[in-house]
Amino acid sequence: MNGQLLHLTVRAGLSEHGDALLYGLADNGSALPGMRLKHLLFAWHEDSCFGTELAVHKAGEIELVVLPAEMVLPFFASPDLLDHVGWSWEEETAALAALAPPLLRCLENRQYAPSLAAHLQGRLQWTWEDRVLKEAAEAPGARAAAGDLASALERLREDADFAAGVRAAFSAAVNKLRYGTEALAADLRREYPMLFERAPRTAAGLDADSWLVSIGWKADVLPFRPALQLLEPFKAGPWRIRLVLQDKADPASLVHVRLAEDGTARGDWPPAWSPHVESRSAGWLERLRACLPPVRFAAGGDVLARPLDGAGAWSFLTAESRRLLEAGWIVLLPAWWEAASRRKPRLRAKLRPETENRGGRSHMGLNAIIEFDWRVSIGDVDLSEEEFAALVARGERLVRFQDRWIPLDPALLAQIRRAMDGIDKSEGMTFQDVLQLHLLNEEEAGEDNSTGSETMAREMDNRLQLEVELNEQFVKLMGQLGGHESRPQPEPPAGLQAQLRSYQLEGYGWLVFLRRHGLGACLADDMGLGKTVQLISYLLHVKEGHGGRPDAPRPSLIVCPTSVLGNWQKELERFAPSLRVMLHYGGNRLNGEAFFAAAAEHDVVLTSYATASLDQELLSGLTWSALCLDEAQNIKNAQTKQSMAVRSFPALHRVALTGTPIENRLAELWSIYDFIMPGFLGSLHAFQGRFIQPIEKEGDARRTAELRRLVQPFMLRRKKKDPAIQLDLPDKNEMKSYIHLTGEQAALYDQTVNELMSKMNKLEGMARKGAILSSLTRLKQLCDHPALITREGDSSEDTAEDGGQEPGSSAQLNAKLIERSAKLERLVAMVKELREEGERCLIFTQYIGMGEMLRRVLQDELGEPVLYLNGSTSKTARDRMVEAFQSGRESPLPPGSSDSIDSGSGLADRPSGVFILSLKAGGVGLNLTAANHVFHFDRWWNPAVENQATDRAYRMGQIRDVQVHKFIALGTLEERIDDMLESKQQLSDSIMASSSENWITELSTEALKELFSLRRGLSGS
Secondary structure, three states: OOOOOEEEEEEEEEOOOOOEEEEEEOOOOOEOOHHHHHHHHOOOOHHHOOOOOOEEEEEOOEEEEEEOHHHHHHHHHOOOOOOOEEEEEOOHHHHHHHHHHHHHHHHHOOOEEEOHHHHHOOOOOEEEOHHHHHHHHHOOOOOEOOEOHHHHHHHHHHOHHHHHHHHHHHHHHHHHHHHOOHHHHHHHHHHOHHHHOOOHHHHOOOOHHHHHHHOOOOOOOOOEEEEEEEEOOOOOOOEEEEEEEEEOOOOOOEEEEEEOOOOOEEEOOOHHHHHHHHHHHHHHHHHHHHHOOHHHOOOOOOOOOOOEOHHHHHHHHHHHHHHHHHOOOEEEOOHHHHHHHHOOOEEEEEEOOHHHOHHHOOOOOOOOEEOEEEEEEEOOEEEEHHHHHHHHHOOOOEEEEOOEEEEOOHHHHHHHHHHHHHOOHHHOEEHHHHHHHHHHOOOOOEEEOOOOEEEEEEEEOOOEEEEEEEOHHHHHHHHHHHOOOOOOOOOOOOOOOOOOOHHHHHHHHHHHHHHHOOOOEEEOOOOOOOHHHHHHHHHHHHHHHHOOOOOOOOOEEEEEOHHHHHHHHHHHHHHOOOOOEEEEOOOOOOOHHHHHHHHHOOOEEEEEHHHHHHOHHHHOOOOEOOEEEOOHHHHOOOOOHHHHHHHOOOEOOEEEEOOOOOOOOHHHHHHHHHHHOOOOOOOHHHHHHHHHHHHHHOOOHHHHHHHHHHHHHHEEOOOOOOOOOOOOOOOEEEEEEEEOOOHHHHHHHHHHHHHHHHHHOOOOHHHHHHHHHHHHHHHHHHHHOOHHHHOOOOOOOOOOOOOOOOOOOOHHHHHHHHHOOHHHHHHHHHHHHHHHOOOOEEEEEOOHHHHHHHHHHHHHHHOOOEEEEOOOOOHHHHHHHHHHHHHOOEOOOOOOOOOOOOOOOOOOOOEOOEEEEEHHHHOOOOOOOOOOEEEEOOOOOOHHHHHHHHOOOOOOOOOOOEEEEEEEEOOOHHHHHHHHHHHHHHHHHOOOOOOOHHHHHHOOHHHHHHHHOOOHHHHOO
């Protein structure tokens, strides 16, 4: 045995999936155990980890080793076997050993193709090129030691099961070695998408070569392309279908082919085409019968000679041609049908010129009526309402009109009629209808410069487009509204005592323009850009007789927060002394007829939101010339009494001023727009379905863009850093100070989280939400100072910002208080340093108790008065504090006043460089440019609110760089809040919003624990 210690015979069977089922026989004819065979036969086979990954199955008394299909051909092509064993291949193993090398060469040389038979069964399988095996069998030396290839090929032809197994094994090897990675498989899908279409009819009637050509696997060597052509009637004749051959060298050259019932073809084609036509014509007939209904075929020498009536032509155009295309046919249809298919039918309302509007009705205001005439466009044909009705009455689907064919789809005709019935032409369209159609299609709108008309469209039911064709007046108006065409710029009012900057002139002119056309306005410039002076200029313009209203002069109403009433009085007096201003506020305000008489004698009535809510019925008794809301975010909740009150006041024009049109939710934007343009964005319920749900929950970019197009023309928003503004403001440098908790804070923080977690499984509904919000507030206060929680005598009980208990004060407690909070320690050190350099600062906090503690500690540490403004500060004290801080003069309050400085402190006669403000009371409406440092001692949930607070110092009039310091307690909820703030800042810029802290109450207990828990590595405890 030539040194061989063992001799084994190996036999095999192939499964339908191509797996080889192997068993071995010893010299005595006994079956070898499967494990023994596996270890011997695959001892050097790396692909199976030397046989360890191969399974052994028992079949009766025989144990079979299973070699996976993708390994079969590579293994038998070049088996790496143990030398001390004598191996014999018998039966199928001998055939596999002979077939494997040439089949593997087919794979390596890409001499394989997808199988048509498998494709018709909905499978992707690969097959080899038969000529390669035939050439290998006929080559010199084809008989090899491993077996006879010719015998193997004979077995392949005669044994169907064996052949199926070999084909499956070959296909598995191709998939593994050629397309075994995601990238390679994706490339195959991209290059040959028809391989993966589960529609066997696309291959009906094709032989394997033709199918490979149709899917792009093989090059098309035919000199022509078979095609089906639909011929239009000549005069009053019928429609016809014919088979043609299209010359590849000259696609315009078509040869008519008459196809007989037996599949033979007749025609006048070039002689060189004849062999190709004769070999394929029978297949063409089989494919046509698979795609077309029997009614399309006639008997005799031309099966396509049967004429078509209008209904048959419609069926061919709309259904049968699509099936032919799916089956790989080229279909030649009339050019007008291609155009009609590309162009969606359009229903157009053509606006009449303004001079033709009956009754001289104007387009002022959203509800103004505009008259129009219907036009219907189908393909290239434009029809009047009367012409359209006449064609529909004929009851035909293909109609010839003015030497053109028009397809009249019954379903489409019903859509057009429903759309026309939905707008009563006798009643006209509203200006709002026209405006919304324009804005939603502004990007697609086109202009016809020769006629001065513009067409806009809205898709209906995915097929029909409703358009409005603007007349010349509306083209101009829409261009001005969108900023594409310059608006008329009025001269500044004569009575204005100010020099307006260029962007302020633009804002003033924009307000005047929108008033002229009865459209509301939201002036949303950044804080500090002068929204006040722009509105005052507008009010002066109205007073001086340029309001565009023929009726008697009316007063305008300004509604603002109570905290800025005084500021409005001063600004109106400063910039427009000719305006007669009436303050409607306080217990002595006028009522009834006395109020109406007094208001008639003034140009502007000034009131607060709270008073407007109380006096809703009174203020609704006048139609105001202009109704103006300052800090309009105060009506962001549409359901509050305050919001409903101001929206109910009648006015000729409505203006909203706000630096934050969206603070948290899109519903806030709706509330502001429902004030300035009632009904423009629909009901709140409709707005929620159309915009809030898709944008806030799903991030729908298309809906976001749609909403932006609707709101932008009525919102003017400029930012300080916009290049066009050119304020030359100094820089604003924001920095975050990350601060560790003290040991006491960390222990209390953990205790609070643990107490909450222990309750979570016991509470539900409102009780659970209440516990979470209570713990949230407690954790945020702990990050500031533990005394806010422990309620010791050295700290007041912290309450809401609208009031609180005044704590006691003792300078001896300062050191202890500072020691217990690293935040407080850092703040004291930073404030001392900046005061030594003569700089001044603002400090914002959410909590009244914290503000009071800061005031006492800083006042004692600095030896100078520290101002403190919160919700309980009187208007008088507030105005005096601001004036003193800005001027740098001594404290604004006499000794003994409880509004700011301790009685008997001896500091009341000294100037103050530190101003502490509660965020709600001091975050808007104040000008505090004397400060060039802003501290956010604790973080707010909303970036816009924080930015508003910062803008008390960073605004026009600021000449120094502003340093903004944001304190964050490491490892705590504050750090996670900061991450949210960073992303939230991006949302309002793209008219998207996230929720407020109420979303936390909806978290699972595990998510809640993850959000609240203190991260020890960062807390420093």
